[in-house]
Amino acid sequence: xxxxxxxxxxxxxxxxxxxxxxxxYFGYPITPQSEVIEYLAAEKPNHNxxxxxxxxxxxxxxxxxxxxxxGSRVMTTTSSPGYSLMQEGVSYIACAELxxxxxxxxxxxxxxxxxxxGQGDYFQAVKGGGHGDYRLIVLAPNSVQEMVDFTILGFDLxxxxxxxxxxxSDGAIGQMMEKVVLPEPKQYNPxxxxxxxxxxxxxxxxxxxxxxxxxxxxxKKNIELQKKFDLIEKNEIRYEEYKTEDAExxxxxxxxxxxxxxxxVDLAREGGIKMGLLRPITLWPFPKERISxxxxxxxxxxxxxxxxxxGQMVEDVKLAVNGKKPTYFYGRTGGIIxxxxxIIDFIKTKV
Amino acid sequence: xKEGYEVIYKKPKTLTDNRMHYCPGCIHGIVHKIFxxxxxxxxxxxxxxxxxxxxxxxxxxxYMNVDMQEAAHGRAGAVATAVKRMLPDRIVFSYQxxxxxxxxxxxxxxHACNRGENFLFIFINNGIYGxxxxxxxxxxxxxxxxxxxxxxxxxxDSGAAIKMTEIVKDLEGVAYAARVSCNTPANVRKTKRIxxxxxxxxxxxxxTQFVEVVSNCPSGWRCTPVESMEWIKDKSIPxxxxxxxKEPGK
Numbered sequence: 001x002x003x004x005x006x007x008x009x010x011x012x013x014x015x016x017x018x019x020x021x022x023x024x025y026f027g028y029p030i031t032p033q034s035e036v037i038e039y040l041a042a043e044k045p046n047h048n049x050x051x052x053x054x055x056x057x058x059x060x061x062x063x064x065x066x067x068x069x070x071g072s073r074v075m076t077t078t079s080s081p082g083y084s085l086m087q088e089g090v091s092y093i094a095c096a097e098l099x100x101x102x103x104x105x106x107x108x109x110x111x112x113x114x115x116x117x118g119q120g121d122y123f124q125a126v127k128g129g130g131h132g133d134y135r136l137i138v139l140a141p142n143s144v145q146e147m148v149d150f151t152i153l154g155f156d157l158x159x160x161x162x163x164x165x166x167x168x169s170d171g172a173i174g175q176m177m178e179k180v181v182l183p184e185p186k187q188y189n190p191x192x193x194x195x196x197x198x199x200x201x202x203x204x205x206x207x208x209x210x211x212x213x214x215x216x217x218x219x220k221k222n223i224e225l226q227k228k229f230d231l232i233e234k235n236e237i238r239y240e241e242y243k244t245e246d247a248e249x250x251x252x253x254x255x256x257x258x259x260x261x262x263x264x265v266d267l268a269r270e271g272g273i274k275m276g277l278l279r280p281i282t283l284w285p286f287p288k289e290r291i292s293x294x295x296x297x298x299x300x301x302x303x304x305x306x307x308x309x310x311g312q313m314v315e316d317v318k319l320a321v322n323g324k325k326p327t328y329f330y331g332r333t334g335g336i337i338x339x340x341x342x343i344i345d346f347i348k349t350k351v
Numbered sequence: 352x353k354e355g356y357e358v359i360y361k362k363p364k365t366l367t368d369n370r371m372h373y374c375p376g377c378i379h380g381i382v383h384k385i386f387x388x389x390x391x392x393x394x395x396x397x398x399x400x401x402x403x404x405x406x407x408x409x410x411x412x413x414y415m416n417v418d419m420q421e422a423a424h425g426r427a428g429a430v431a432t433a434v435k436r437m438l439p440d441r442i443v444f445s446y447q448x449x450x451x452x453x454x455x456x457x458x459x460x461x462h463a464c465n466r467g468e469n470f471l472f473i474f475i476n477n478g479i480y481g482x483x484x485x486x487x488x489x490x491x492x493x494x495x496x497x498x499x500x501x502x503x504x505x506x507x508d509s510g511a512a513i514k515m516t517e518i519v520k521d522l523e524g525v526a527y528a529a530r531v532s533c534n535t536p537a538n539v540r541k542t543k544r545i546x547x548x549x550x551x552x553x554x555x556x557x558x559t560q561f562v563e564v565v566s567n568c569p570s571g572w573r574c575t576p577v578e579s580m581e582w583i584k585d586k587s588i589p590x591x592x593x594x595x596x597k598e599p600g601k
Contacts, residue, residue, distance in 0.1 A: 058458075059432075062433075069434070070437045092423050096421075196418035198398040206419075211421055
């Protein structure tokens, strides 16, 4: 049994990073995630990590590149506009196969947008974001406890596959307070023979690069990367189901919207509609096979993707449903979290 | 070795055997060699980590036989910052051109210097974008012709050529700032001495070391290697004066 605390999502994420043995943090203040760097700054005297407030998100992500390539367990956190600035660096990190954790405590956009929570960064998170063919493992917490669990899991998956992991949360989960159980701190002993730590006499020089100027070399690298992404897709799909066993209507929702949607399931069942919730935990790899399976069942009549966006994840839901059943979308933007009542009112117009 | 022959001159073990892609007459090759000689002579190979840029020296990791990272365009200052912070007992350097360090990466350069990050910036300033085919850089001299200033750079339009060493020397975090060239054998020897001094200052953890090398680009400047060395003497150095601009504690 770990330590029980009452914490804000962002602070819980920061504490989890410390307990995961994070060695370096590089970040830039942006609402609604600044508590992460503030917490780490306050806790620094009690621990042994490097903390640097960078001059920009561009610098932060490139510091993550340098720190990861030097063999350290490193992290940055930001919110939507800041994450946009990081995209070039994320692409380099993915190609150079460097393990790190990035958290996007998303807010409403586009543009400078709002500091209220949003899920409009789904496309950016799961379809690439930066240039070139790459994927990130994208973990979507829906509670303060999962901010802890997925930060720790994120570091381990990053090391396991030598790939960047994105924790895609939102301003609601980042700002709210809940009870959390914190695990015991881990001793981190990396085994990274590829890291650039100084060429000792017993090995060739190590170099970290994302440059493959000859077409054949670049294609070979891409094939290797795609093999790795296939392996991740095979091993790492995570999702949660709620009352789907007998459900005729399936809501698909992640993050804070999955909490409203869970309530919707209960309300619907009180009114006689057999509803269930499928919550993707990994947005990439997406639980498409499970959704396909549900879509193939005679019992299931329709799907609803509920998001704080103008309709993003719904595209992946539709791909998985593949025309077998009607798939609807309900979303709010601008930082507005849809209420269970408005979601169920919308669903009633369709079923 | 053939009988009767002896080795009187050789490249250091800290340079690989890979054939360099640099154009004939380019100063990159000289700086690579003298810097890697220093790494060997000072016995630093085992604990040196370098960061190369986007630009002509993007492949520096193919030639320098030390652990290296290839950074995104302009971000070597940020990358090297993290390497040194995570591995404070290593010797860390960034090796960047003027487009990289003084245009797209200006913020990373200034802020690494301002924080006094304890690594060495080796700044190769040839006043042009060489890799992309000879476009104007922030360091291109007034009236100098390039592919994007075909009638000569106009200061009123593009600003005056930026003097990075003069800018960073006044930042408190910078311990050592110098400008050198490699246009003559004497200047090559002087450059080596200054790079050695910079590495000694890094060992003493006194602050950022910044060494600008006034360089050439025979291909981009559309001239012969010899003419490019003349240009450095007649045009570049009068605008970019050589010397040590800052010593630790001064």
